Amino acid sequence: MTDTIRFRLNGEETESHSDPSARLLDVLREEFLLTGVKCGCKEGECGACSVIIDGQLANSCMVALGSVSGSDVMTIEGYSKTKRYQKLSEAYAEFSAVQCGFCIPGMVMASEALLSHNPHPTEEEIREGISGNLCRCTGYSAIVSAIKKASENGEGLW
Amino acid sequence: MVTLRNGYIPETLAEALKIRSENQVVPYAGGTDLMIKAQPSSYLFLNKLSALQKVEQDGDMLHIGPGCNYTMLLNHPAVPKVLKEAMIRIASPATRNRGTIGGNICNASPKADSVLILYASDAELKLSSIAGERIVPIEEFFTGRGKTILREDELLTDIRLPLKGLDDYYYYKVGARRAMAISRVAFVGLLNTENGKISRVAAAFGAISDTVLRFREFEAMLLGKTLAEATALKPAFLAKYQEAIVPIRGRVSAEYRKQVCMNLLADFLNSNGI
C-alpha cells in the first residue's frame, strides 16, 4: 500500500500524498500553490481550472488525483515558460483580449490544446476549441481573433 | 497493480475484476460525472486500463472498449457517424477528453447522449466479473434513473454495436445552448429499406423519462411496409407516440419536450418520404 501518487508536473517528477479521490484542482492550488489554476465552479462548467494532462485539455476540478498517477500535467505556470505561450501572449495582447483575467489561464491552456492538435483552425474550430471555457467579459471576439493570429504567426511552433 | 491508501490502480482487467469482487470500490472511468460531487471515495481507477480502451471491428459488429473517451472515439475511423454526431455535442473538449462512453452508460442518466444512439442501434453490453460474463441488450441494462443491473462485482467490459444500417439516420439534440449543454430532448431515428420495404425502424428519445425511450411495438407497425403504406399508417403511428410519451416534469416544461419529440418524430418520417 502506498499513500504516494507520482506524476510529472510542469516537466518535473513530483509526488502528492493527498487523498487519491481529491480534486486535482485542489491539490494543485493548495499543495503545490499553483494558483494560476482558477476555480470558478467545481462542476466542470466553466473551464477556469483547465490544465493539460498527457497532451489533452482537462478541467482539473473534474479529475481525481489518483487518475493522474504516471501522467504529465501542465498548468499555466509551466506553460508560461514556453515559446508557444509567448506567441499566444503577444496575440492576446494585440487584441486586448484579457479583461478581468480570471478565465484567461484556462483559456490559454484551451488555446494551446487546440493549436497543438490543429495548428490552423478555422474560426468555427476555434470557437469549438474554447467552448468549455466561459468568459463573461469579452464576448469572445478578441480571444478568437487572438488565437487565429497566434496560429498565423506561430509557423512551426505548433 | 497499485494499492493506494484509498483506492486502486489496476494494470490488467483481471486485476480490476479481482479488486472489484473483493472490495467496496467505485469504478472511476473518466470521472466527469463522479467528480461533480467529489465525495471521498475508494476509487477503482480504470482510466489507464488499455484493455478497456480498444475499438475493434469484427465484420458488422463493432466492439467499443467502455474506457474509450469521447475524443478517442471521435477520432476513430470505425466509429459510425451517428454516434460521433451525438458525442461531438457532449459538453466541451475538456469533458470529451476525459469522459468515457462506459461512464456515460453506467452513470445511467436518461440524458446520456451516447446511450440514445446505442438504444436505436440495438447495442449490447458485456458485463464481466471474476465469476464469468453476461451479454445484455442495452435496454435491459437500465432499471431506472441512475439504476442499472450491474452487480457490485461486475464491470462493463465491452459495448457491441451492430454497424449495419446506421448510415441512414436522423439525429437532433436540443440543448439550451450550442456547447456545454445538457440534453433537454435528444432524438435519433433509423429507417432502412430492403426491396422497397421497410426493414428497420428505430426511434429513440432521450431526456424524457427515467431511461431512454424506445417503443418497439410501435416501430413494428411500419416493418415490412412500403413507404406509401407507411405514409397511410403515419397518423396512427404518430398517435401511438402522442399517447405514450409522457415526459417527466423538470425545469424545462414537459409540454415543450413532448412537442419537440413529436415534431422531430414527424420530421424524421418526413425526411424518409413518409
Add this chain to the structure above:
Amino acid sequence: MDTISTPVKKLDHDLKMSGAARYTDDLQIPDMQHGKVLYSSVAKAIIKEIQLPQLPEGYVIIDKNDVPGENFVHIVADDCPVFADGVVTYIGEPILMLVGPDLKKVRELLSQIVVVYEEQTPEIDFRKGETFFYHYEYEKGDWQKAFAEADQVLDETIETGYQEHIYMEVQSMIGMKDPNGKITVAGSLQCPYYVHRALQKALGLGPDKVCVIQAEMGGAFGGKEAYPSILGCQVAVAANKIGKPVKCVLDRRDDITVTSKRHPASMRYQAAIKDRKITAIQADIRYNSGAYITLSPVVLQRGLIGAMGVYTFDALRVEGKAVKTNTVPNGAFRGFGGPQTFFAIEMFMNHIAKAVGEDPLPFKLRYLAKKGDETSTRGRYHFHIPMPEMIEKVDKASGYSQKYQEYKNQSGRYRKGIGLGLAYHGCGFTGSGERDMIKGVVRLHKLANNKVEVLTAGTDMGQGLKTTFVKIVAKTLGIPIEDVIIKNPNTDFVPDSGPTAASRSLMVVGKLLNRAAEKLKEQWEDGEEQEVEEHYVHPEFMIPWDLSVFQGDPYPDYSWSANVVEVEVDTLTGVTRVIGAWGMYDVGTAIDYRIVQGQMQGGFLQGIGYGSIELMDVNSKGQIRNNSLSDYIIPTAMDVPHLQTDIVDHPYEGGPFGGKGAGELPAVGGAQAYISAMESALGTNLYKTPFSQEDTLEFLTKGAK
C-alpha cells in the same frame, strides 16, 4: 500619429495572462482561517432556535452578537443586517458564519447546524406586492389631454427577468486584524470606500481604524458594488473576534443564490396616438427590489429617467415603484436599471409602429432625440446626438433594412429574423450625486525619480481602468506610460475618488486626473517629490437636478448605441441561433480603441444573453431553482458569431481627451435587438425577456398569448 485612442498593451496583461495575478482566493496569509456562511433556507420566518454541533477547538461561530458596532450594512439605507437578528426575510439571508482552520471541517460542521424556523407567508410576486421602498412620479406636457383626444390608445405590459452577473471569480473577501485593533479587509470589490464606510459602522471604529484593499478582481459588472460591503463586514467581524485572518470565498451555487441580481421589472406602457403619431406616453413601472433596499432607489431612478428611451415626446407621465418582496435583494448590474426600461420602450415602439402600419425603423427615426431637445425630465440634451449617423452605419454593415423586408413572409423549418435596438446610457452618477454625495478627489504623487503615481479609489475589474488612467496622465504630462505608476487601491493611501460604477470612472475621475496632470505639469520640477490634488467640479451647464420633482439634468451627457441582431429559428424545436450581431457606439473619444471595443463586445453579448438564454427560475417559495453554471447558462463561444462593433468619434468636451462613459452602454441595448429579431422571425409582437426556446415553440404551436 499616435493619439489617445491608439491601443496600447494593457498594463495588467502579463500578470493576468501568465496566471501570476493574485486574486483574493490566491492570497497566502499565515494562520488564515476559513469562513462559511449559513444562509436562510426559507423566505420569511422567525428564527426560533439554532442548534449547533459540538465545535472542536479552533472552530468558532460568528453571529449578530459579535458585531461590535451597529448590526447593519451601510449601503444607501442601513436596513440590511450583517447577520440576521431573529428573523429572516429571503432565502439566502446570512444567519451566521462558521470559522475554522480547515475548510472541509468548516463545511462539515456547517451542514450539521439546524435552524428551527417559524415560517410566515412570504411575499414573492412583485407584480402583486403592495410594500414599496420607493415610489417616484414625473410628468411633462399635457398628457391627459393627449390621451383624451387620442384616436387610438395602445396599452401593453412588458416584462424583463432577472439577470445574474456570473463574474468568473465568485465573491471573495479576507478580513484581518492588526495588534492595534485596526481592521483591514482585502478582496474582490468595486468600491473601496463603500466598504470602508460600511466597516466603520459595523465595527464602530473611526476611519483611521479600518482599511480596505482591492485584490485583483475577476469580473464584477456591478455585482461587486454592494455585496462586498455585506461580505466585508462579515469577515471583518469574524477577524475582529478571533484575531486571525478570515477568508470567505463563496461557492458558486451560494454566490448565485445569495448575491444581488438585475431587478426583474414589470412595465405597463400606454401610448396616445392621433393621426398615426404618438402624442403622449405613460409608463407604470415596477422593479422587484427584494427584501432590502440596498441600491434599489438609484437603480429605479435610472430606469425611470430612461423610460422614454432615445426618443423625445412632448407629453408623458412616468411612475415607478421599488417593490419589497421576500426574495434576494437586487442591485447593480451593468446598465443599472436601464436595460429594463430601454427594452420596454423599444419593444413598445416596434408595436406602435406596426399598429399604425409602419416598419419600426423609419417610425423610430422620427422621434429620435436630438441636440437641444428637452429631455423627459425637463433637462436638456446639451450635445450632438449622433444616432442618425450610427443607425445608417449599422444598417449598412448588417443589411438590416433589406433583411427586415426579406424576412417578412417566411415558411419552412428554419426562419430568420433581424432586429434593431437603440439605447443610451447617462454618464456618471445619477442626479446631483457627483456634486452632493461623492465629491470625488484624486491625487498625483510625483516621486523624486520623476515617476508619477496615480492615486484614486478606482478599481480595475477587467474594464481596463488602470491602463486608461495611466494613458490619460501620461499623455497630459507628456511622459512615457512606463513612468506612470498605478496600483490597486488601498484606502490608507488613496483619496476617495468615488465608486467604480455608473460609467463615471473614465469621464469623471479621468477628467480629474487630466486636470491634476495639467496642474502637475505647470508645477513640474525635475527630481523633486511633488503632489497635486484635484476635486470634483460640477459642470455649470447642467440644469440642476431635483429628485423631489424628478426634474433637471440627471447626467451631463449620454453615450449612445445602435445594435442589430440576426437570428435563425428552428420551428420544430424553438432552438434559436444568433447568426449575426452588429453594434455602433458613441462613447466620445475612445481613450483606448481596443479597450472600448472589448467593452462593447462583452456588454453586447451580456445583453444578448439577457434577451435569450439567461433565465432565472424562481419558484413560488422564493427559491432560485437554477443556481449552478449548468442550469443558469450564459453564452459560450459557440453561441455567438463574431461581434462586429465599431464606434463613431464625437469628443465630449467635459471628459478627458473627449472621452465619456462606455462600460455600461453596450449591455443596455442588446436584449431589444435580440427580441426584435425574434419578432421579425416569428412575425409577431413579443413582450418579454428572456424569450426562451420554450416560449418560441409555444408561440409556434399555439400562437401569441
